[in-house]
Amino acid sequence: MTKLKLSYFDAPVSRGEECRLALHVAGLAFEDERLSRDAWNARKASAPFGALPILWVEGKGEIAQSNAILNYLGHTQGLLPKDPFEAARHDALLNAVEDLRNTLRPINRLTDAEAKKAARIDFAKGYMQEWGAQIERQIGPGPFAGGAQIGVADLKIFVAVGTFIAGGIDHIPADVFKAFPKLTALHDAVKAHPKVAEWRQKHR
Numbered sequence: 243m244t245k246l247k248l249s250y251f252d253a254p255v256s257r258g259e260e261c262r263l264a265l266h267v268a269g270l271a272f273e274d275e276r277l278s279r280d281a282w283n284a285r286k287a288s289a290p291f292g293a294l295p296i297l298w299v300e301g302k303g304e305i306a307q308s309n310a311i312l313n314y315l316g317h318t319q320g321l322l323p324k325d326p327f328e329a330a331r332h333d334a335l336l337n338a339v340e341d342l343r344n345t346l347r348p349i350n351r352l353t354d355a356e357a358k359k360a361a362r363i364d365f366a367k368g369y370m371q372e373w374g375a376q377i378e379r380q381i382g383p384g385p386f387a388g389g390a391q392i393g394v395a396d397l398k399i400f401v402a403v404g405t406f407i408a409g410g411i412d413h414i415p416a417d418v419f420k421a422f423p424k425l426t427a428l429h430d431a432v433k434a435h436p437k438v439a440e441w442r443q444k445h446r
């Protein structure tokens with residue numbers, strides 16, 4: 243069997259966790275490399291794009307960029323629709339999650355506590371509601387983005403919205419997505435998926 247290694251930080255979050263979940267849901271054995279900050283700083287300059295996650299595939303090399311990793315796993319492991327148009331719609335969802343993260347990033351980096359609080363409250367009431375409505379419109383009958391079968395877009399959305407729903411970000415209420423029943427149902431369906439539950443039980 244082709245050896246695989248997923249490198250990321252030692253935390254069950256964000257771009258690394260969604261790739262680990264995709265590997266696990268696909269039933270692939272992989273080396274789960276978890277880097278300390280020091281180990282990462284020593285390696286950063288030689289990483290393809292200076293960031294994690296990175297997937298190493300025996301006989302091929304490294305893929306960086308979380309969405310490229312998810313697309314690769316999606317196409318090779320049946321976690322994306324076979325139809326190219328539908329697969330592109332799922333890729334759009336992957337990119338929409340990156341839009342959400344990249345919009346929140348400068349807010350999280352604010353050093354003034356009051357300014358950060360105000361910006362997060364504003365983000366929750368404004369951008370997150372628009373984003374949630376856009377994702378809601380992309381989900382068909384559900385529970386997953388592609389219907390009955392789980393895919394990489396569901397895993398990425400789950401990890402991203404799960405942080406908020408778990409109340410993990412100060413000043414953003416855990417019910418921030420309450421106006422979006424399909425998005426909430428997608429999150430709950432991914433959480434209840436046996437392979438996802440198995441992974442989370444081991445790695446939380």
Ligand SMILES: N[C@@H](CCC(=O)N[C@@H](CS)C(=O)NCC(=O)O)C(=O)O
Nearest residue numbers: 256257292293294295306307308309
């Ligand atoms: N567009 C990239 C962003 C990667 C990224 O920002 N990774 C963060 C962790 S989620 C990272 O490596 N931070 C440490 C650093 O930039 O040195 C992707 O989707 O993979």
